[in-house]
Amino acid sequence: xxxxxxxxxxxxxxxxxxxxxxxxxxxxxxxxxxxxxxxxxxxxxxxxxxxxxxxxxxxxxxxxxxxxxxxxxxxxxxxxxxxxxxxxxxxxxxxxxxxxxxxxxxxxxxxxxxxxxxxxxxxxxxxxxxxxxxxxxxxxxxxxxxxxxxxxxxxxxxxxxxxxxxxxxxxxxxxxxxxxxxxxxxxxxxxxxxxxxxxxxxxxxxxxxxxxxxxxxxxxxxxxxxxxxxxxxxxxxxxxxxxxxxxxxxxxxxxxxxxxxxxxxxxxxxxxxxxxxxxxxxxxxxxxxxxxxxxxxxxxxxxxxxxxxxxxxxxxxxxxxxxxxxxxxxxxxxxxxxxxxxxxxxxxxxxxxxxx
Numbered sequence: 001x002x003x004x005x006x007x008x009x010x011x012x013x014x015x016x017x018x019x020x021x022x023x024x025x026x027x028x029x030x031x032x033x034x035x036x037x038x039x040x041x042x043x044x045x046x047x048x049x050x051x052x053x054x055x056x057x058x059x060x061x062x063x064x065x066x067x068x069x070x071x072x073x074x075x076x077x078x079x080x081x082x083x084x085x086x087x088x089x090x091x092x093x094x095x096x097x098x099x100x101x102x103x104x105x106x107x108x109x110x111x112x113x114x115x116x117x118x119x120x121x122x123x124x125x126x127x128x129x130x131x132x133x134x135x136x137x138x139x140x141x142x143x144x145x146x147x148x149x150x151x152x153x154x155x156x157x158x159x160x161x162x163x164x165x166x167x168x169x170x171x172x173x174x175x176x177x178x179x180x181x182x183x184x185x186x187x188x189x190x191x192x193x194x195x196x197x198x199x200x201x202x203x204x205x206x207x208x209x210x211x212x213x214x215x216x217x218x219x220x221x222x223x224x225x226x227x228x229x230x231x232x233x234x235x236x237x238x239x240x241x242x243x244x245x246x247x248x249x250x251x252x253x254x255x256x257x258x259x260x261x262x263x264x265x266x267x268x269x270x271x272x273x274x275x276x277x278x279x280x281x282x283x284x285x286x287x288x289x290x291x292x293x294x295x296x297x298x299x300x301x302x303x304x305x306x307x308x309x310x311x312x313x314x315x316x317x318x319x320x321x322x323x324x325x326x327x328x329x330x331x332x333x334x335x336x337x338x339x340x341x342x343x344x345x346x347x348x349x350x351x352x353x354x355x356x
Contacts, residue, residue, distance in 0.1 A: 228302070240290060
């Protein structure tokens with residue numbers, strides 16, 4: 001049977017398009033960029049680790065070991081293979097989640113990270129809540145009342161947050177608020193009497209304690225978190241408030257702000273409804289970076305407060321020459337920054353209509 005012909009003067013019907021949706025190509029480019037970034041990060045960490053004057057075999061067998069023992073462990077670690085082949089083995093193990101064993105703990109690195117990383121997440125989240133909750137409104141007020149005593153006070157307090165040594169703030173906080181006034185918990189995550197009272201589910205002690213109804217453990221964990229979290233939150237608040245003030249000053253000088261005031265809108269409606277909404281995209285990047293640096297590991301704070309977190313674990317691995325732990329931590333840091341950048345891009349598209 002013959003197919004019907006197109007009507008005279010009308011173009012033939014177009015064949016159905018087989019091209020992928022518009023969002024597929026940007027997504028593939030984004031994923032390729034992430035893969036290249038992480039691969040470059042792993043290569044950089046691996047080859048720098050191999051160039052360091054640290055011998056992982058000595059760290060395992062000790063300096064007094066016999067040559068036969070040394071050679072056996074040397075081959076077991078794959079160090080007799082060419083460097084490119086070692087790197088391929090390293091990539092294979094990383095992709096499968098096998099980070100090897102930590103020399104200074106004797107445990108699998110993956111198990112150690114599952115134990116220490118939730119402690120840093122808990123502390124960093126508490127700190128960023130303080131930094132955002134105080135830094136954003138304070139930065140807005142400083143911009144609105146530019147060159148006022150309030151503005152000068154905010155800038156001075158922010159300058160102290162940048163310049164004060166973290167370890168000194170931690171030691172002074174422990175002496176005053178823990179030793180003298182007994183208002184907060186001391187070093188560590190818990191008092192000794194509360195250890196192992198809660199079965200870890202999420203690894204976040206405050207969440208796990210609430211899940212099982214152990215409110216004494218919850219308040220004890222919170223009391224230990226207040227001082228280090230506040231010190232970290234203070235430094236984040238200084239950064240966030242300064243950037244918020246800078247962004248708001250730029251927006252408050254725009255013509256649309258003057259036009260909105262001329263139309264009779266109230267001062268604070270213009271500030272929060274118009275100017276503040278226009279800095280949200282920039283502010284998201286600032287907050288994401290601040291949170292990423294907190295998750296990277298507040299090494300000095302965790303050391304002063306004996307907080308069993310990611311930063312302290314990374315420092316211990318570096319001092320022990322444990323490249324398995326160090327390389328795994330470097331990879332985790334890279335994943336954190338990449339993930340937060342992707343989250344920032346997603347929020348851009350949700351908050352900024354121009355990106356649509």
